[in-house]
Each structure stands twice: as C-alpha cells, then as structure tokens.
Amino acid sequence: MNIARIGVDLAKQVFQVHGVDRTEKVLVRRQLRRSQMLDYFSKLTPCLIGMEACGSAHYWARELSKLGHEVRLMAPQFVKPYVKSGKNDVNDAEAICEAVGRPNMRFVAIKTAEQQVIQAEHRIRARLIKSRTALSNEIRGLLAEFGIVVATSIGRLRKALPELLEDGENGLSGSFRVLLAGLGEELRALDDSIAAFDARIAQTAREDDRIRRLLEVEGIGPVTASALVTAVGNGTQFNSGRDMSAWLGLTPRQYSSGGKNRLGGISKRGDKYMRMLLIHGARAALNAAKNKEDGRSRWVKSLAARRNKNIATVALANKNARIAWSILSRGESYKKAA
Incomplete structure (x- = not known):
C-alpha cells in the first residue's frame, strides 16, 4: 500500500487508523490494539501521521518518529471542524487525517x-x-x-x-x-x-542554559523559566513573539466584523498555568519597579498610572512572553533597558 497520510485517533487500548494515498483514496480504515501499534507502523513506508495533542500523544509521536514517519500533533479544537456527521472513532480518525494535510494547519511541537x-x-x-x-x-x-x-x-x-x-x-x-x-x-x-x-x-x-538566560528577565523566576522551556522548548514553532503571546492567551480577544475592529480583554486561551506564572511574575516586577528608573520600569509605571495596575501587569506579562520567545528561539541573552 502506498499510503501518503494517516490519521490516528488515540485511546487507552483501541486505536482507530485512517489512511489515504496521494489521490485521497482511502486505503486503510481499521482498529489497532495498543500492542499492535509499533509493529503495524514499522512495516509501513514512512508517511505523514497526524494525531490530536492529547494524553500519550507525545509518547507515540516520539516512537513513530523513530520508525521514520513524519508525525504532527494538532490541538483538538482545530480538528473538530473536519468531523463529518456524528462523533465516533472512525469519523475522528478521518477528520484527523484530513486536518493534518491542510497547508495552513497549526501544529503542536513534540515534547521530549x-x-x-x-x-x-x-x-x-x-x-x-x-x-x-x-x-x-x-x-x-x-x-x-x-x-x-x-x-x-x-x-x-x-x-x-x-x-x-x-x-x-x-x-x-x-x-x-x-x-x-x-x-x-x-x-x-x-x-x-x-x-x-x-x-x-x-x-x-x-x-539548563536556556533557563539561566530567561532568569535575567525581571518577572521571570526559576519556576516560570523552567515551565516556559517545558511548554515551548526553543519556541521555533512560533513565527514571532506575538504568536507565542497569543498562544498563551495574553493578547486581546477580537470581536471584529464589517471592517470594524473591536478588541476586548485578553483571550485567556492556551496554557492557563503558564499564563498564571507570567502574570504573577509581572505583578512582582511591577511592585519592584517603583524604586527603579530604567526605561522598562518607567514604561510600566507610566502605564499603571494612566490605566491601572492590572492592565499594566498583563501588558508586562505580554512583553515578558515576547522577550522569552526571542531569547529561546534566537539563542540571545536579555539586554536590560537603559
């Protein structure tokens, strides 16, 4: 079988597999027991495999990658629109197979x-x-x-x-x-x-050198820095710092239509734990900025005076997330504002 793309619906014991060739003809639609997974995929010609980023997904992504396959993980909410009819394992596997082939799909980095x-x-x-x-x-x-x-x-x-x-x-x-x-x-x-x-x-x-470099940023301590490295690795899955900040839910939620742009509060999407750590760290940095006169401290104090402390705290957390992306993705060290 010349399978080009496979969607795998993960489960605890029984996995559903849906595979197509380059013309989108269905070649595989079957169930596999957990014990059959590695043996089955080891016999296939290397192909693209899609899975939802859920429990055990990173383990299977690592194992299947060792067999030569290209494995991509997707957030479940991005797969949902491709589910046809009712929800069941067969339809889910087909939707995953369809979603992983979309050119503009967003993928989750595989964790080590x-x-x-x-x-x-x-x-x-x-x-x-x-x-x-x-x-x-x-x-x-x-x-x-x-x-x-x-x-x-x-x-x-x-x-x-x-x-x-x-x-x-x-x-x-x-x-x-x-x-x-x-x-x-x-x-x-x-x-x-x-x-x-x-x-x-x-x-x-x-x-970890990455964590040590993150610790130089005001508002990022050991817990936040290690959590960031755990969550995003080197951050190369994001095109910019704003993309990572949006993934963390620190950017405004949009209500735009008909050419009218409406921005609300932060979206609160993504990793809740990581967002909480960044905001708590930013709050501590804001309190410490009262006795500082560098450019960063002047900016955040001015924002707190014009708006309020909560808005300034979230804005500083957003800035720290962007700085963290730059440090991780480019291998840079933090340059403190004069």
Whole structure:
C-alpha cells in the first residue's frame, strides 16, 4: 500500500487508523490494539501521521518518529471542524487525517521525554499548592467556628497554629486541639513537599542554559523559566513573539466584523498555568519597579498610572512572553533597558 497520510485517533487500548494515498483514496480504515501499534507502523513506508495533542500523544509521536514517519500533533479544537456527521472513532480518525494535510494547519511541537519529566514536576507541585491552599482554608474555617479568626495568609497561619495550641485560655477543647495539631502536621508536610519540588526546579534551572538566560528577565523566576522551556522548548514553532503571546492567551480577544475592529480583554486561551506564572511574575516586577528608573520600569509605571495596575501587569506579562520567545528561539541573552 502506498499510503501518503494517516490519521490516528488515540485511546487507552483501541486505536482507530485512517489512511489515504496521494489521490485521497482511502486505503486503510481499521482498529489497532495498543500492542499492535509499533509493529503495524514499522512495516509501513514512512508517511505523514497526524494525531490530536492529547494524553500519550507525545509518547507515540516520539516512537513513530523513530520508525521514520513524519508525525504532527494538532490541538483538538482545530480538528473538530473536519468531523463529518456524528462523533465516533472512525469519523475522528478521518477528520484527523484530513486536518493534518491542510497547508495552513497549526501544529503542536513534540515534547521530549525530559520536557515531560519537568512538566510532571510542575503539575505535581501545582497540585500540592492547591491542596495546601484548601487545607489552610479548612483550618481557618474550623477555627472561625470557635470565634478565632486568622488572617488570610499561609505565613500567618503557620505562625498562629503553635500559639493557639499553647494558649490554654482560648476556649479550645482538648479533642479539638488534637485535630488542630494533626492539621498543622499535614500543613508542614505539604510545605516540605513543595520545598522539595522547588529545590528540584532550581537545580534544573542551574543546569539548563536556556533557563539561566530567561532568569535575567525581571518577572521571570526559576519556576516560570523552567515551565516556559517545558511548554515551548526553543519556541521555533512560533513565527514571532506575538504568536507565542497569543498562544498563551495574553493578547486581546477580537470581536471584529464589517471592517470594524473591536478588541476586548485578553483571550485567556492556551496554557492557563503558564499564563498564571507570567502574570504573577509581572505583578512582582511591577511592585519592584517603583524604586527603579530604567526605561522598562518607567514604561510600566507610566502605564499603571494612566490605566491601572492590572492592565499594566498583563501588558508586562505580554512583553515578558515576547522577550522569552526571542531569547529561546534566537539563542540571545536579555539586554536590560537603559
């Protein structure tokens, strides 16, 4: 069979394959078990293979690339318009095969195993932080039932817990003190786990030249820099810094029609975690700019005065994303504004 293009609908155990030749004639429409995938594709002449960028997609992209195939991943929302009729595995595989052949299709860069390891670290760390926030809110809520209000700050809560346990005049019963002590130990355990992940990320930052160069940008720390490298690699899949900023959802959403351009708030598309890190870093950089007089600091302070701090923060996050693209894609170092 002279197959030119294949669409693969990924799943946990059963995969749907749809292949066509150069005249768009359907040559393959079949199911494959997970154990049959590599054996089947190893017997095919190298061709173009399309898949949605979903769970396990990067693994299969790496494995099929080793067999000599050209593998391209696409965001599911870009494949959806090509689905004919109802949704099922057969139609999905056909839509993927059709979409991957479009000349203007946007593709997702294939992550290396090392990138996915760092990405796993970030995801686990984010889950631990979410759990710590939930636990601290639970502790404050339980204390409020006994008339004790602790300020909304994890640092203040850490400081308050030992004092509350030692204070014999605050009206807390012995049984509740036991519960409170257990919650305090759980909070400390989460702190220790998060600190361990922070140390791992910091170690990765010291070993990777790309991350070290990103750290020179005000508003980008080790966590943000390593997350950026994990998410976009060298950034060469984007034609410009604005394209990467748009992918991160930091550019205005358009409502344009009939020659009238209407721009709203940021689109909030793409990687939510990465956008959050850039905005938090930009907020810290904006606060630090109060005591600086370089060109970048003057610009962001002027913007904050004319508009408001939130707009200035997002604008600075947008600028940092563009600078990060330039650093990663061109191998440059950051040049600080005079």
